[in-house]
Amino acid sequence: MAIEGAATGAYRAKDYRADIERRYHVGIVIGPELSAWVVRDTQNMHVAALAWAMERQALGHADLPQHPRSVTFVALPEWSTLVPDGALEPGTAVDHLTLVHGKLPSQVVREEPVQPLGAQCLYVNESTYERLVLDRYPIARSLPLQGVLVHGARTRSMQGPTLLMHRGGERLDIAIADKGNLLLSSSYPARTAEDVLYFCLMATERVGCDPKQIAIRLGGTHLTTTDRELLGRYFVDTASAVPTAITGTMPANVEVDRWLAAFDQIACVS
Numbered sequence: 001m002a003i004e005g006a007a008t009g010a011y012r013a014k015d016y017r018a019d020i021e022r023r024y025h026v027g028i029v030i031g032p033e034l035s036a037w038v039v040r041d042t043q044n045m046h047v048a049a050l051a052w053a054m055e056r057q058a059l060g061h062a063d064l065p066q067h068p069r070s071v072t073f074v075a076l077p078e079w080s081t082l083v084p085d086g087a088l089e090p091g092t093a094v095d096h097l098t099l100v101h102g103k104l105p106s107q108v109v110r111e112e113p114v115q116p117l118g119a120q121c122l123y124v125n126e127s128t129y130e131r132l133v134l135d136r137y138p139i140a141r142s143l144p145l146q147g148v149l150v151h152g153a154r155t156r157s158m159q160g161p162t163l164l165m166h167r168g169g170e171r172l173d174i175a176i177a178d179k180g181n182l183l184l185s186s187s188y189p190a191r192t193a194e195d196v197l198y199f200c201l202m203a204t205e206r207v208g209c210d211p212k213q214i215a216i217r218l219g220g221t222h223l224t225t226t227d228r229e230l231l232g233r234y235f236v237d238t239a240s241a242v243p244t245a246i247t248g249t250m251p252a253n254v255e256v257d258r259w260l261a262a263f264d265q266i267a268c269v270s
Helices: 093-101 127-136 145-156 193-206 225-234 256-268
Strands: 009-012 024-030 034-041 047-054 070-075 078-084 110-114 119-125 162-167 171-178 181-189 215-218 237-240
Touching: 024 127, 024 256, 034 256, 047 256, 070 127, 070 256, 078 093, 078 145, 093 119, 110 145, 119 127, 119 145, 145 162, 145 171, 145 181, 145 256, 162 193, 171 193, 181 193, 193 225, 215 225, 225 237
Parallel strands: 024 070, 162 215, 215 237
Antiparallel strands: 009 047, 024 034, 034 047, 078 119, 110 119, 162 171, 171 181
């Protein structure tokens, strides 16, 4: 699936300086078609800079901090699942992932605790993209997209049921929560806007919610105008997953919700 919109772009705050040491957090998302990063000022959590490009090119951008305080990244594609702590016995991580996804691209399984749930997010991804990030930032820590979305859905759901979606090239990741309680976390094959709508409706029905009563928060590297419009016809409350309170000073044509996976990583950093 082709990526809609500009192939490259960038933003920087007027007072941003990439040479300031140990002040910024960098959140990176990278995959076979694209790369993007978001720099957050750890003193006030403001977005200091943002850039995206095709393939790995964003990692060479001049505005990347030279010596950041912390770096995290999501490498796509990802094969992942949530497993309760009590069900995860030593040596069974591969078995859990194979049961969900079948054949895996590698047998190196990472575990990321999702502490409020008492669970582990098990995941594997292509090592190529991980190496690209670590070559640039040896201190970088890998995060699972599913874990990032679970945290994001929970924090956005304090006013009521919320579906947080990440639209990839051939996959839709969904997390649904209500008042901080996770109701669903799953992935679905999705290549068209109709696929996205179908699985959002199916996930909503599965947790017993009404399309008129659930908030849909949109994001993802391959999110399209058609996705937005079609979901808006069936769900009453649809909006960007990245609120304007974070991005209010950015140009209106910067579709920041595409880089949701980079924006939300800061919440996973202790």
